[in-house]
Amino acid sequence: MKKKTTIYDIAEALNITVSTVSRALSGFPAISDATRKAVIAKAKQLNYSPNKLASALKSGKTNIIGVIVPSVQTYFFATIIHCIEEVLKAHGYRVIIYQSNELLQDEINGVTTLLEAQVDGLMASISLETKTAAHFKEVVMQNKPLILFDRIIEELNVPTVTLDDFKAGYQATEHLIKQGYRSIAMITTIHGIKLFDDRLKGYQAALKDYQLPIVSEHMVFGGLSIEDGRIGADTLMQLGNRPDACLAGDDFTALGASQRLKELGYAAPAVGVIGFSNESFSAYVTPQLSTVDQHPNQIGEACAQLFLKMVSQKNPYQEISKVVIEPTIVERQSTVK
8 A cells, every 4th residue: 555645755855844844835924935836846746635634633623514404305404504515615614414313312423423523613403302402512612613503492502593483383374364264273293392382382373363263183293294294184184173274394294284185185275284494396296385485595694604703703602693584485276275
């Protein structure tokens, strides 16, 4: 196996000191142009590749950001990651992505792994199982920027980027009411994550404001998936007081509910269905799915800008910013009569 070229080899070949080679390669101003050009030329000739980890350990900066998400298989999280990368790439940063797969232990492992990789900061959207902030506190203890987005932990006083989820739940319910629906259900997750709690509160507030009944049987708690949507629709349609519309926790759950309603003879918009996230498939299924656009591009860009602001300060937590994105209702066939 061929030995890897080091700065010692370059120094020996040019008969100069190792420190001179190091300074020439790092752009140290006191090195003459002639020496710098000679070092760079010899480095290329010898196929020298700098040890980035060693340089990072020396400078205390890797220019790598860790991003933890529940899954990269959704348009929502994939778009957020893409926008974070696009903004930070222009500033010389690279991104390492870690999926929690909605599991707390995987999320804990992700935080540990990324900190061991010496990332300069971390951004995360918590798993459905996450109830504690203990594993994230280590990031703050190391004085590294930590930004939570979409799904957050309120006890952790760090910068956040979220949707106005109360308004999203309210507006989605109001959209159904304005379309003429009067008995509106909600299929959501059993996990007590803040954003889902806020959407549920928004749903209940809209019903109350429009003097419509809040029926406990019409709130179905389970998982978030196509299968959970099918199960939720089955549960609702077996009730004596069947609803005429439902909000689903996300577009996958809404798709499952819409499919099952069609099989049961209640195809939308006969029974209206609206989801959240505006996934890429939502405009192409039959019927086309009404949804709440959470503007993941805005969330990703806001996360990146917050990080850049934090790293520019000696104390990244001297100002705790809370960015809130406004939701938008996307009206399609599944609710428009």
